[in-house]
Amino acid sequence: MxxxxxxxxxxxxxxxxxxxxxxxxxxxxxxxxxxxxxxxxxxxxxxxxxxxxxxxxxxxxxxxxxxxxxxxxxxxxxxHPPYELLLSPEDIPLEIPYEDDSLLIVNKPAGMVVHPGHGNYSGTLINALLFHIENLPANSNERPGLVHRIDKDTSGLLVVAKTEEAMTHLAKQFFDKTSEREYIALVWGNVEEDEGTIVGAIGRNPKNRLQMQVFPEGEQGKDAVTHYRVIERLGYVTLVSCRLETGRTHQIRVHMKFIGHTLFNDERYGGDKILKGTSFTKYKQFVDNCFKILPRQALHAKTLGFIHPVTGRTMRFSSDLPQDMTDCIEKWRHYSKHSFLS
Incomplete structure (x- = not known):
């Protein structure tokens, strides 16, 4: 055949x-x-x-x-299972900070896949939403209700449309770059500038399709802009706020690596290795312990803002850092205060 x-x-x-x-x-x-x-x-x-x-x-x-x-x-x-089985409702608890007749906000935990796909046929956010809401509006990607998404191992806020009107209105805001999206990231190295903007087209890495990469000349990929601001310097790592002007796949992860500051414990982009610091055994043990506390890339979608599709009101939501990130940051904070850093 x-x-x-x-x-x-x-x-x-x-x-x-x-x-x-x-x-x-x-x-x-x-x-x-x-x-x-x-x-x-x-x-x-x-x-x-x-x-x-x-x-x-x-x-x-x-x-x-x-x-x-x-x-x-x-x-x-x-x-793989027939597509209709991939979109089956599942009784999975969700943290929903806000909900009305048009939309809801979900605070997604790290480790939850947003929509079904190869290797993730159940347990996704879509499966949970279909149990919570009987009829989610479809979109062009056959991912009902989704206006945007975040990576499996990124935690934080997502807005989900409950009606066709809300879907159209919200999608236009994301397309027009008028929505507000702030992420908190822990990255390797001392980010010297207090704030800055990263501009660089993002596309698939031709040698590893699971990775994205920056094409500085814009000869490939799609335009991408990330604004960053240093929150706290912790010696060999830095806590930063990143605001998205565009929303490309892995944008923050790729842009921060591009400027030499890979996300802490980002396995896909090499952040699960010691990129800054000494080779001393005690330091290596310290970093390994941090990896165990935070077994994923250190990225959280903290703030989400948009105009409500029906009322026209400005909506803005913020979520606390999850415990794994908080614990890891605190360990680095203690280390930076009690160690002699070169």
């Missing part, structure tokens, strides 16, 4: 991915290659696809140990 027939006759049973290896791609097993390109795809899942004959390179079925080379076109199909 050709790939086209599989997609046409069984599209409800499969997710289809296609990638072209970059010119600088060193030979790499196809299972490892795909793990760098598909979020939440486990090696077992990829190996099963290979056993089922669902991995192609240059339109030829290959085994999991095939070495991908520069210019290879790699395609894979993964089985």
């Amino acid at each position: 050709s790939e086209k027939k599989i997609e046409a006759s069984e599209e409800e049973l499969f997710e289809h991915y296609s990638f072209t290896a970059s010119k600088g791609q060193d030979p790499l097993r196809v299972d490892k290659f795909l793990m760098n390109f598909i979020e939440n795809a486990t090696r077992n899942k990829i190996q099963q696809a290979a056993k089922d004959g669902h991995i192609w390179v240059n339109d030829t079925i290959v085994k999991q140990n095939y070495k991908v080379k520069a210019g290879d076109e790699v395609k894979v199909l993964f089985e």
Whole structure:
């Protein structure tokens, strides 16, 4: 059976991915290659696809140990539940600071995926919202109610539309950049400037599709602007406030790395390693303990502001930092006061 027939006759049973290896791609097993390109795809899942004959390179079925080379076109199909099952209501508790007939505000915990997708077929915010609200308005991405989103391991505030009118009105505000979004981040290094603006187009990293990267000349990606302000300097790390002018995927994570200040414990972008400080054993133990306290990137969507789609009133919501971030920051605060930092 050709790939086209599989997609046409069984599209409800499969997710289809296609990638072209970059010119600088060193030979790499196809299972490892795909793990760098598909979020939440486990090696077992990829190996099963290979056993089922669902991995192609240059339109030829290959085994999991095939070495991908520069210019290879790699395609894979993964089985998943029918789409209607992905959007099933689930009784999952939500923290809802505000709700009316048009919209609600959710304070999302770290670790919760916003919408169903590969590897996350249940337990998402959408599943929880569908239980809480009988009819959520659809959008172009088949993600009912969602006006914007935040990453799985980012905590904080989201606005959810409950009506078509609210969806249209709120989406326009985000598109026109009139909404207010402030994030709090703990980043590696001493951010020397008290405040600044990062301008740089953001697009997919051609060598690792799970990462985004900045294209300074704007030759690829989409325009992105982040305004930052130092809240507190803690020696080898800095607590900053970031305000989004645009809303690109991983924007703060990518922009802060671009200026040399990767988010603390951001595994995807290398922040889960000691990027600043000494190599002394005691310091390494201290940082490892901080990683255990905060087992995710140190990013929280603290403030959200917009115009209410019906009343026209300015709405502004703020949420406290979650305990894991608070505890980690406090450890750094104590360390910076009681250590001799170079």
